[in-house]
Amino acid sequence: MINTPFRVCISPKFKEEKKYVFDVLFHHFYKIDNYQLEISDKYKEYEIHFNETRILVKDIFFKQIEGDTYLDEKYLPRDLSYVQSTEDRYKIPVLYGESTINKSNRHVEFSCDIIGTIFFFLSRWEEYISSDLDKHGRFKGENSFAVKNNIFRVPVVDIYADFLWRLFSDFTPTLKKDKTSVSLHPSHDIDFFVKWPNKLNYYKTQLGNLIKRSDKDLFLKDKKAYSVSNDDISKDPFFTYKLFMDDAESRNRQATFYFMVGGNTNYDNNYDINDENIAALLSEIKLRGHRIGLHPGYNASTTSNQLKKEIEIFKNVCGVDQVMIRQHFLKINLIETINIWEDAGVQYDSSFYYNNHPGFRAGCSVAFPLFNVTKHKKTNILEDSVSFMDTDLLGESSRIIKEVKEVYEATKYVGTNFKFLWHNSSFYGREWKPFHSVYSWMINDFDDDYLGNHNFLSGK
Numbered sequence: 001m002i003n004t005p006f007r008v009c010i011s012p013k014f015k016e017e018k019k020y021v022f023d024v025l026f027h028h029f030y031k032i033d034n035y036q037l038e039i040s041d042k043y044k045e046y047e048i049h050f051n052e053t054r055i056l057v058k059d060i061f062f063k064q065i066e067g068d069t070y071l072d073e074k075y076l077p078r079d080l081s082y083v084q085s086t087e088d089r090y091k092i093p094v095l096y097g098e099s100t101i102n103k104s105n106r107h108v109e110f111s112c113d114i115i116g117t118i119f120f121f122l123s124r125w126e127e128y129i130s131s132d133l134d135k136h137g138r139f140k141g142e143n144s145f146a147v148k149n150n151i152f153r154v155p156v157v158d159i160y161a162d163f164l165w166r167l168f169s170d171f172t173p174t175l176k177k178d179k180t181s182v183s184l185h186p187s188h189d190i191d192f193f194v195k196w197p198n199k200l201n202y203y204k205t206q207l208g209n210l211i212k213r214s215d216k217d218l219f220l221k222d223k224k225a226y227s228v229s230n231d232d233i234s235k236d237p238f239f240t241y242k243l244f245m246d247d248a249e250s251r252n253r254q255a256t257f258y259f260m261v262g263g264n265t266n267y268d269n270n271y272d273i274n275d276e277n278i279a280a281l282l283s284e285i286k287l288r289g290h291r292i293g294l295h296p297g298y299n300a301s302t303t304s305n306q307l308k309k310e311i312e313i314f315k316n317v318c319g320v321d322q323v324m325i326r327q328h329f330l331k332i333n334l335i336e337t338i339n340i341w342e343d344a345g346v347q348y349d350s351s352f353y354y355n356n357h358p359g360f361r362a363g364c365s366v367a368f369p370l371f372n373v374t375k376h377k378k379t380n381i382l383e384d385s386v387s388f389m390d391t392d393l394l395g396e397s398s399r400i401i402k403e404v405k406e407v408y409e410a411t412k413y414v415g416t417n418f419k420f421l422w423h424n425s426s427f428y429g430r431e432w433k434p435f436h437s438v439y440s441w442m443i444n445d446f447d448d449d450y451l452g453n454h455n456f457l458s459g460k
């Protein structure tokens, strides 16, 4: 951490929200642990001072709010323009205010309210006011401003943070930072530990192959796979854990595995966390230096007691004090879930992702603290979103593959981690065959040599 004399001046209206944005900027982006904060009615706009440099950013968003809440459609951004810049690959989006920048000596005035905009992206308050939810009670990605306006595949908060930093570093060359290189963070949700936990399960599959699917080839394939895995669990088609660990280790990376411990719906309880094979695997994952997290059951994001119960079981089984979570089905409804997470003492989550939309749900590629908008306070929960999920490939695969490459390129540009989710079950079966090479391509830093014979980027 660097200690530098930054001074930030804000007005008192929604001061917790404003302070939150500056905390994220300084602590999580600039790695500066201290900055001075002055709160006074005399400041009509945001002011950031560093030595002789003064940056003035217009306060548009919070200034317009009547009353004590911004949870109202009338405060959503109306349209989108950009700051014109010839040198940058990604233009600066303007959601609140205008794109004008005036520079004179060491004074800069910026008419675009990037502080209110960063708050808009990180706090996800637009999700609190939407009643158009999907069948799992989730906010629909296509309703988000960023998806609708096609700025979703760029971590715009990173772009704003970088832009603001450069306004200072232009005047102070010692503040210049080298760009770091992109790195990969694979993670794996374990919905099913193995494909066939018992004989009955296997018979059910085969009955489906014969009657429902009338697929004799699949019947024979499953028969063969079952007979080898019957004696050796590591031969089960879903037992891909060693492959994930080998792949991560060969590139000096750490994988994260999210395990379920229970639940109270038909979507849960596909294995018993106390199974001796799972215990052996958990030990191996730890021994090899990878991470284990909790994949809470379907209802846990909306039922406080259920989440607390599962966290306790997980802590006992895994012998840990702190728990990282990612919700099953990525099922979150922030207005409820954020309180439930806080109540259960969650400190790390990785559930932010919109199905069918590779990209940045909070516009941010780095881990950041969540803000509870109904309580007007910063939480202790660190959100570390993924920007791609494998099951999206089963839909419009050509579009998804094109988009995931764009997401990767944008992540590379800001020099952070490309974080993706690949289930242990997403290799076996006809539907996954075309995408084996997508996994390899991804794990090998999108090196086009791994495309194999699948010309999937052109959609053929």
Ligand SMILES: [Zn+2]
Residues within 6 Å of the ligand: 189, 190, 191, 295, 327, 328, 329, 330
């Ligand atoms: Zn799941």
